[in-house]
Amino acid sequence: MTGITRQLAEFAAGLDYDDLPAEVVERAKLLIFDVTGVMIRARHDAESTESMISAVTRLGMADGDCSVLGDARAYAPPAAALVNGTLAHSLDFDDTHAEGSIHSSAPIVPAALAAAEMAGASGRDLIAAVVAGYEIQIRLSLALDPSAHYDQGFHPTATCGVFAAAAAAGKLFGMDAAGIDSAFGIALSQAAGSMQFLADGAWTKRSHVGQAASNGLICATLAAEGFKGPGQAFEGNWGFLGGYAPDADEAKAVDELGERWETLRLAVKPYPSCRYTHAAMDGLIELQKAHGFGAEDVEAVEIGLPETGRKIIGEPHAAKINPESIVDGQFSMPFCAAVALREGGMGWDDYAKHIGDAETAALCRKVTTVVDPKAEAAFPANMSGTVRIKTRGGEFETFVEIPKGEHENFMSEAEFRAKFDGLCAPYMDDARRDKLAQALLNLEEANSVAAVFQLTQPEAG
Numbered sequence: 057m058t059g060i061t062r063q064l065a066e067f068a069a070g071l072d073y074d075d076l077p078a079e080v081v082e083r084a085k086l087l088i089f090d091v092t093g094v095m096i097r098a099r100h101d102a103e104s105t106e107s108m109i110s111a112v113t114r115l116g117m118a119d120g121d122c123s124v125l126g127d128a129r130a131y132a133p134p135a136a137a138l139v140n141g142t143l144a145h146s147l148d149f150d151d152t153h154a155e156g157s158i159h160s161s162a163p164i165v166p167a168a169l170a171a172a173e174m175a176g177a178s179g180r181d182l183i184a185a186v187v188a189g190y191e192i193q194i195r196l197s198l199a200l201d202p203s204a205h206y207d208q209g210f211h212p213t214a215t216c217g218v219f220a221a222a223a224a225a226g227k228l229f230g231m232d233a234a235g236i237d238s239a240f241g242i243a244l245s246q247a248a249g250s251m252q253f254l255a256d257g258a259w260t261k262r263s264h265v266g267q268a269a270s271n272g273l274i275c276a277t278l279a280a281e282g283f284k285g286p287g288q289a290f291e292g293n294w295g296f297l298g299g300y301a302p303d304a305d306e307a308k309a310v311d312e313l314g315e316r317w318e319t320l321r322l323a324v325k326p327y328p329s330c331r332y333t334h335a336a337m338d339g340l341i342e343l344q345k346a347h348g349f350g351a352e353d354v355e356a357v358e359i360g361l362p363e364t365g366r367k368i369i370g371e372p373h374a375a376k377i378n379p380e381s382i383v384d385g386q387f388s389m390p391f392c393a394a395v396a397l398r399e400g401g402m403g404w405d406d407y408a409k410h411i412g413d414a415e416t417a418a419l420c421r422k423v424t425t426v427v428d429p430k431a432e433a434a435f436p437a438n439m440s441g442t443v444r445i446k447t448r449g450g451e452f453e454t455f456v457e458i459p460k461g462e463h464e465n466f467m468s469e470a471e472f473r474a475k476f477d478g479l480c481a482p483y484m485d486d487a488r489r490d491k492l493a494q495a496l497l498n499l500e501e502a503n504s505v506a507a508v509f510q511l512t513q514p515e516a517g
Contacts, residue, residue, distance in 0.1 A: 221272020360428020
């Protein structure tokens with residue numbers, strides 16, 4: 057029987073644009089559109105960006121032919137993938153897969169974009185490569201069991217993402233299954249991503265997603281030039297699944313491959329924070345609208361979460377009620393709840409407004425988190441949440457099983473456009489932004505991927 061590594065390689069090499077269901081194509085275009093807006097804003101506003109740009113410049117990689125979105129310069133391909141991948145994850149506003157507990161576009165689209173520019177690929181080529189990457193990355197995370205993977209200190213977006221980036225890039229290079237199999241073997245030595253950033257709000261969650269994109273591109277390029285990687289990268293004795301989780305299920309890596317499209321189960325974020333915070337934020341906003349209370353009326357809030365989510369956004373409680381940085385805030389349920397109550401929503405600019413704000417800090421101290429049986433029962437299919445809130449005017453409760461943006465509760469194209477405009481408007485005028493949006497939403501018509509993404513560059517003057 058063909059091993060799972062080879063099956064995934066054959067899937068990636070053999071997937072043609074014309075094989076994709078129409079709904080998968082449309083979903084992939086929306087996901088690429090969404091993450092493009094995130095990258096453009098992060099190029100200008102993420103506090104980690106300038107040090108990243110300075111580093112790649114010092115390393116001599118700020119001179120090449122590949123795009124960094126929102127940047128007038130062109131970079132060497134590995135640098136473009138590194139920077140774009142880091143940008144895509146810097147706002148924590150990029151897409152997610154609930155059951156896989158994973159972000160997909162951030163490591164995959166940047167690697168595919170650099171490879172597409174290297175290869176002179178079309179929009180159709182890019183869409184097929186990105187979908188191949190989505191399907192592989194998500195299935196690898198499902199096979200690992202993301203909760204167990206997290207418990208070992210790994211971030212599956214990056215550890216699984218490097219293989220998906222390699223597959224997407226390899227496909228754009230026109231590699232056959234043997235070549236992509238070899239790229240997987242090379243990527244096995246690059247699969248990394250530590251959750252230690254949660255201890256002090258470090259920026260490495262962003263950079264190791266960028267590194268997954270860049271390393272995947274490099275692995276595919278090495279394999280394309282004949283460099284040999286080991287076989288059985290996933291199922292081997294010292295392979296990925298055995299080494300990165302205690303009880304991986306190999307069958308999930310190829311279950312209904314090419315028949316069930318996990319791409320359609322990717323969710324898009326309405327708020328720039330950890331996806332585990334979103335159901336509760338939806339619930340708080342819903343209760344506030346229904347009962348008319350203000351943030352000043354709130355006496356206590358209890359948020360019920362699945363255990364895996366609570367470990368990330370609810371513990372340790374003392375740190376979560378006192379976020380000192382954007383990263384702290386992105387992974388703090390009390391902070392996100394406080395902002396939602398004060399603003400009736402949450403946008404990227406709310407971090408600058410609320411980190412260190414005395415009233416927001418006081419509201420954070422009124423928020424506690426618990427493991428909730430209903431949320432736990434709905435997990436991992438959904439990152440659900442229960443809200444119990446005590447106000448001056450009464451006590452209210454709601455349970456949100458499917459947060460906004462999940463495939464069963466998806467955003468409309470108008471909501472996508474509003475998010476995109478909100479992210480890009482400070483740095484692109486209406487006409488240029490509309491031209492870029494239309495090009496991305498009709499990506500399959502583009503003969504040149506490079507021409508589309510050149511529209512993200514700042515206008516002269």
